[in-house]
Amino acid sequence: MQCFTAHLFAGALALASLAPSGLAQIQVSLKARTVVGAFAKADNAPLALSASGSQTPVSVQDPLDATAKHAVSGTVVLQAHTKGSLRLLDDLPAFRVYESGSVAALVAPMTSRQVGTTASSDSSSFQPGPHAWLLQLQDQPGRTFRLQVRLRNVVPTAGFSGHARIDIDDNASPEFDAVLDGSPALVDLPLVLDNTGKRVVKIETEALLAPTTAAAAEYRMQLDVVVEPVGYAAASFLSYGTGCGPTMTPSTWDSGGQRMTRTVLDGAPPSAPALLVLGTKNQAIPLPGGSCSLYTDILAMFGFLTDANGHYVHDYPPISRQESLSLRLQYGATGASNQLVTSNGVHFVTSQPVGAQFEYFSLNQILVTGQSLSLGTFGAPALSTTQPYANKMFDQGPCYRDAQTLVPLVESAQESPNSALANAITKLAEDHVFKSRSAPENTHELVVSCHGEGGRAYQYLQRGSDAFSKGISQARNAQRLAGQANRSFVVRAVVNVHGEADHLIQNTGYDQDMLQWQADYENEVRNATGQRLPVPMLHSQISSWTAYNNNTSVIPELQRRASLTRPRGLPLVCAKYHLSYYVDGVHLDNAGYRMLGEYYAKVYRRSILEGGSWEPVQPLFAHRNGAIIDVRFHVPVAPLALDTTLVTDPGNYGFEYHDDSTAPPAIDSVELLDEDTVRITLKSTPTGANQVVRYAMTGTSGAKGGATTGPRGNLRDSDDAPSRFGFKLYNWAVHSEIQVQ
Numbered sequence: 001m002q003c004f005t006a007h008l009f010a011g012a013l014a015l016a017s018l019a020p021s022g023l024a025q026i027q028v029s030l031k032a033r034t035v036v037g038a039f040a041k042a043d044n045a046p047l048a049l050s051a052s053g054s055q056t057p058v059s060v061q062d063p064l065d066a067t068a069k070h071a072v073s074g075t076v077v078l079q080a081h082t083k084g085s086l087r088l089l090d091d092l093p094a095f096r097v098y099e100s101g102s103v104a105a106l107v108a109p110m111t112s113r114q115v116g117t118t119a120s121s122d123s124s125s126f127q128p129g130p131h132a133w134l135l136q137l138q139d140q141p142g143r144t145f146r147l148q149v150r151l152r153n154v155v156p157t158a159g160f161s162g163h164a165r166i167d168i169d170d171n172a173s174p175e176f177d178a179v180l181d182g183s184p185a186l187v188d189l190p191l192v193l194d195n196t197g198k199r200v201v202k203i204e205t206e207a208l209l210a211p212t213t214a215a216a217a218e219y220r221m222q223l224d225v226v227v228e229p230v231g232y233a234a235a236s237f238l239s240y241g242t243g244c245g246p247t248m249t250p251s252t253w254d255s256g257g258q259r260m261t262r263t264v265l266d267g268a269p270p271s272a273p274a275l276l277v278l279g280t281k282n283q284a285i286p287l288p289g290g291s292c293s294l295y296t297d298i299l300a301m302f303g304f305l306t307d308a309n310g311h312y313v314h315d316y317p318p319i320s321r322q323e324s325l326s327l328r329l330q331y332g333a334t335g336a337s338n339q340l341v342t343s344n345g346v347h348f349v350t351s352q353p354v355g356a357q358f359e360y361f362s363l364n365q366i367l368v369t370g371q372s373l374s375l376g377t378f379g380a381p382a383l384s385t386t387q388p389y390a391n392k393m394f395d396q397g398p399c400y401r402d403a404q405t406l407v408p409l410v411e412s413a414q415e416s417p418n419s420a421l422a423n424a425i426t427k428l429a430e431d432h433v434f435k436s437r438s439a440p441e442n443t444h445e446l447v448v449s450c451h452g453e454g455g456r457a458y459q460y461l462q463r464g465s466d467a468f469s470k471g472i473s474q475a476r477n478a479q480r481l482a483g484q485a486n487r488s489f490v491v492r493a494v495v496n497v498h499g500e501a502d503h504l505i506q507n508t509g510y511d512q513d514m515l516q517w518q519a520d521y522e523n524e525v526r527n528a529t530g531q532r533l534p535v536p537m538l539h540s541q542i543s544s545w546t547a548y549n550n551n552t553s554v555i556p557e558l559q560r561r562a563s564l565t566r567p568r569g570l571p572l573v574c575a576k577y578h579l580s581y582y583v584d585g586v587h588l589d590n591a592g593y594r595m596l597g598e599y600y601a602k603v604y605r606r607s608i609l610e611g612g613s614w615e616p617v618q619p620l621f622a623h624r625n626g627a628i629i630d631v632r633f634h635v636p637v638a639p640l641a642l643d644t645t646l647v648t649d650p651g652n653y654g655f656e657y658h659d660d661s662t663a664p665p666a667i668d669s670v671e672l673l674d675e676d677t678v679r680i681t682l683k684s685t686p687t688g689a690n691q692v693v694r695y696a697m698t699g700t701s702g703a704k705g706g707a708t709t710g711p712r713g714n715l716r717d718s719d720d721a722p723s724r725f726g727f728k729l730y731n732w733a734v735h736s737e738i739q740v741q
Contacts, residue, residue, distance in 0.1 A: 077104040081674065082205070084133055087620070094226040094613075095135055097164075098638055098675050099205050102218035130163070130206030134170065137227065141197040146228050147189040148612060152637060153221035155182035162207035164223050170202040180207065180221055186610065191227075201225070220675070222638050226613065246310065248343045261316045265343065268310040276302040276314055358433075358611055359533065360441045362487035365449065365478045366604075367471045367521070368398075368418060369461060370498035372454035375399065376416025378582040379590040384411045384419035389430075391422040392447040394477070399450045401473045406481055409448055415590035420597030421495065422446040424724055425604050431722075433609045444609065446492075449474040457501035458513045463520040472524050479529050490533055491525045492608055494518070495600055499542040500586065503555045510555055514539070514562035518569050536569050536607060538600055541735050543576040543696075543712070544705030547585040551701050552711075556735035560618065571614045573603045575734045577696060577705065577712035578647050585704020595727050602721050602729060617717050617733040622693050622740045627665070627682040629657070629740055630673060631693055636731050637719040639675035644714050646728065647707040654696040654713020654733075655680055661688030678715065691740035695733055711735070 064085070070078035080101040087094055137145065151164050162180035167173065168191060178185045193199050207219060246267035268274060278300045306312045368374050387408035394403035398418055411419050429444035436442075451470040453461065461467045475491050482489035496517070502510050518537040525535045541560065545553035556575070563572035580592040588596060606614045615634045622631045633640060642653050652667045657680065665682040673679040680693065699711030706712075715733040723729050 075104070078102075082131055083674075084131075093135075094224065095133070095203065096225075097131070097133075097203065097205055097221070097223040099131070099207065099223075100218070100220045100639075100675065101207060102216065104216050130165070130204040133203040135201040135203060135225065135227075136198070137191070137193065137201075138198045139193055141193055141195050143193045143197070145191040145193075145199075147191055147201065148224075148226045148228060149176050149185070149187050149189065150224040150226075150612070151178050151185040151221065153180045153182060153184075154219060155180070160208070160217065160219060162219070162221070163204070164221065165202075165204040166225065167202040167204065168199070170200050174204075180219065186612075220638060222675075244342050246343045248346050250346050263314050263316075263346065265306065265312040265314075266310065268306045268312070268343075270306060270308050270310045272306045272310070274304055274306055274312065276304065278302075358609060359490075360488075361490040362440070363392075363445055363447060363478070363482045363485075363489045365447045365475060365489070365491045366421070366493050366495055367474060367491060367525075368416075368448060368450035368452065368495045368497075369467065369471060370452040370496050371456060371500055372452075373500075373587060373593075373596075374417070374450060374452035374495070374497035375454060376411070376414045376418075376590075376593050377454055378584070378587040379415040379593045380413060381415075381590065382411035382413060383415045383590050383594055384423070386410060387419075388423055389426040390443070390445045391419075391426060392445070393418075394447075394449060394474070398448055401451075401470050401477070403477050403481065406447055406478075409446075415593045416450065417495070417497065417593050417597035417600065418448045418450060420594040420724070421600050421604075422448050422597075424598045424601030425609070427722070427724060428601060428605045429609055433605060447478050449478065452497070455501055457505055457507065458498070458510065458517065461498070462513070462517060463524065468520070468524075471521070472528050475525050476528050489529070490531050491529060491535055492533075493604060494521045494535060494537040496537050496539040497596070498539065499555045499559060500544065500548075503542060503545050503550075503553045504548060506554065508554055508558070511558040511562040511565070514559065514570060515566060518566065522569070534569070536571060538571055538573050538603055538607075539563075540573045540596070540599070541575040543579075543710055543735070544581070544586045546699035546701055546703040546710055547705055549701050552698050556697070557737055560734055560736055563615075567613060567615065568607070571603050571607050572616050572618075572734060574599045574616060575696065575732060577710055577735075578707050578716075578730075578732045581704060581706040581710075583704075585706060585710065594725060595723075595729075598723050598725075598727060598729060602719075617715065617731045618736050619693070619695070619738040622738045624686075624691065624740045627668075627685045629680040629682070629693060631678045631680065631738065633676050633678065633715075633733065635676045635717050637717045639718055640672055640678070641716055641718060641730075642670075642672060642714045643716050643730070646716075646730075647712050647714050647732070649714055650696075650699070650712055652680075653715060656694040656698060657682060657686070657691070658694065659686055659688030659691045661686070664688055692737050693740055694737040696735045697737055 065083040066081070068078075068080045069076050078101075082097070082099045084095065084097050087096070147166065147168075149166055153162075153164075160180070164176075164178045164180065164185075165174040166176035166189060168175050168189065175189050176185075176187055191199055191201070203223070203225060205221065205223060207221070246265055249264045249266065251262050251264070263276075265274070277298055279298050302314070304312055304314070372378075387410055391409040392406040393409040394400050395405045395407045396403060397412070398409065398416075409419055409422055425446060426444050430442060434442045434444065449471075451467050451474060453467050456467070471494075478491075479489045499510070502513075507513065514537075518535075521537060522535040525531065539559065541556040542553065543556070545555070560572055563570045574596075576588070576592075576596065579595055580589050581587065582589045582592075603614050606612050615636070617636065617640070618634055620632050620634055622629055624630075644653075653670050655667060655670050655678070657667055658664055665684040665686050667680055668683045669681045671679050671681075695715065696711055696713035700709075703709045713733055716730040719729060719731050721729045
């Protein structure tokens with residue numbers, strides 16, 4: 001996660017030039033509508049208020065934070081806590097509100113408690129009202145965005161009322177107004193910048209607790225607002241083929257609110273006649289008299305001459321709609337042979353807009369790669385022996401290259417993650433995500449095919465390997481079978497379960513390998529099928545390196561760093577320390593594989609079915625004050641919990657402190673500070689440089705992986721995602737390390 005720095009001035013958090021790829025002009029700021037605060041007020045009792053407003057430098061992960069408490073006879077009976085933060089999520093501005101409150105047993109004369117903002121921090125000017133924030137955007141006039149708004153809340157047991165609202169333009173006409181009744185909400189709102197290139201969005205939350213009995217009550221809510229561009233689709237180039245001649249290099253950039261594209265030819269003969277060919281599909285067309293083939297159905301041709309250096313630049317018209325083109329440059333040599341020679345190929349894709357409306361296909365393929373855990377090794381006996389939906393595999397089994405037909409997806413000798421993955425996705429699609437759609441778009445039928453190989457490091461599974469080629473063949477065969485049945489088809493994702501072999505060879509470049517691996521799959525799948533949708537690679541961390549007689553491993557953090565670099569392309573699903581293992585402590589048992597499949601299904605839902613962003617529970621920022629270190633985490637579903645029931649405590653709940661001194665101070669205590677923050681208290685103030693907090697990164701050499709023996713920790717969120725088998729699918733914090741600021 002990139003760390004940008006902003007300053008807090010009079011309750012305003014301003015973030016200038018958050019500049020993701022293709023958004024170089026966007027200006028974003030987040031400001032409190034009034035002084036940001038929370039008040040807890042009992043009838044006929046004084047107001048207790050805490051408000052922000054200092055000029056303290058903060059990172060974008062640090063929220064505006066306020067807590068208020070009201071005490072009766074020394075006992076806190078009312079408390080309100082709210083925080084708002086602006087950060088980058090997939091290089092896009094995102095705003096998150098956490099809010100929580102509680103009221104103790106009824107104490108006269110208290111009859112209600114309310115949270116909100118005040119006109120000032122002076123309690124004499126008490127003015128009940130909602131928390132209000134202004135999200136301000138500035139970019140090219142007419143630029144189109146969408147707001148993806150996601151709400152989760154927990155309803156108290158006592159009398160309660162509350163709302164979460166989104167009001168575009170702050171005109172008292174909310175476009176989103178959700179009652180805090182315990183129901184989740186997900187909605188997309190269009191946002192077009194006016195002729196000045198600006199737009200304001202007001203975000204409000206409010207809550208009122210009015211206990212009708214003497215019982216205590218509490219509530220929690222989490223509201224996420226993500227800003228995403230949708231005015232035109234983002235363009236990208238993907239090279240393919242080795243070619244037979246010069247090199248063509250693509251580029252793309254924004255200008256005046258439009259997407260500009262260019263290709264540059266280098267290495268051709270000087271002053272030579274050449275031909276630029278545009279097409280829509282990677283289909284080999286032999287060239288008369290040539291030694292190479294053109295891999296495209298031709299749409300148009302443009303003749304030109306290279307310059308004295310064998311160089312040529314071609315600019316294309318601005319792109320403003322979705323399309324997919326394959327481009328190849330050719331030139332006619334002036335020598336005696338007069339042969340046509342092709343350049344390398346470039347597949348140009350104006351892809352589906354980030355987070356755009358889900359596009360329905362009749363058949364959706366998931367390619368599964370990795371090592372033995374991707375195949376379900378030692379997962380006997382098979383558990384998923386019947387198919388409850390219409391999900392498919394190849395007729396000879398899910399791991400074969402060729403097929404004559406598709407048959408119901410089931411497990412045979414052992415349980416792999418495949419069936420649980422597909423069936424959980426279909427259940428989530430039909431029962432939740434697409435429930436309101438009409439048939440057939442209220443279903444999500446999958447074909448799952450695996451091509452991993454046990455014990456193989458990345459170098460034996462990468463592009464060019466037999467395993468990789470097998471996966472691309474599976475995509476072609478599934479598309480062929482779908483076409484024979486007159487069904488639309490797309491490859492949705494690659495599922496990757498891998499990393500142990502690269503741990504054994506200590507591959508310190510594994511993060512870069514992961515990035516290349518995902519790009520190669522996306523490139524080759526698009527070449528093979530002609531699809532324009534992206535192909536993300538969902539992956540998980542290894543958690544069993546102690547079984548190989550090692551205390552630590554570089555691989556889990558490299559896996560996490562790859563996802564931080566490309567969160568949409570490489571979403572990190574989970575670690576595996578909380579799963580159930582086979583007796584060798586390296587492989588999972590059948591229940592572990594089935595549970596792992598459901599974890600991948602959760603992330604598939606968020607990133608593909610809902611078109612949103614996914615991050616696991618992972619550290620965002622660590623700040624030290626004396627001997628106290630506060631580590632703020634990304635939390636998919638607040639609040640955090642320290643769970644020693646499902647995972648035993650390895651000591652300090654899995655946290656470690658390190659620096660470069662000869663004797664770094666030990667940890668004295670670990671506790672939860674609030675919904676998303678862990679407080680670590682050291683036994684003394686550290687003096688060493690390079691201060692680091694690690695989580696679940698060290699285990700006992702020789703210990704088997706798992707929830708009671710392996711490298712592990714006790715930190716998780718409160719996700720209540722449904723499981724078909726009654727599993728608790730909490731998001732456990734992933735293996736990680738973070739520098740202390």
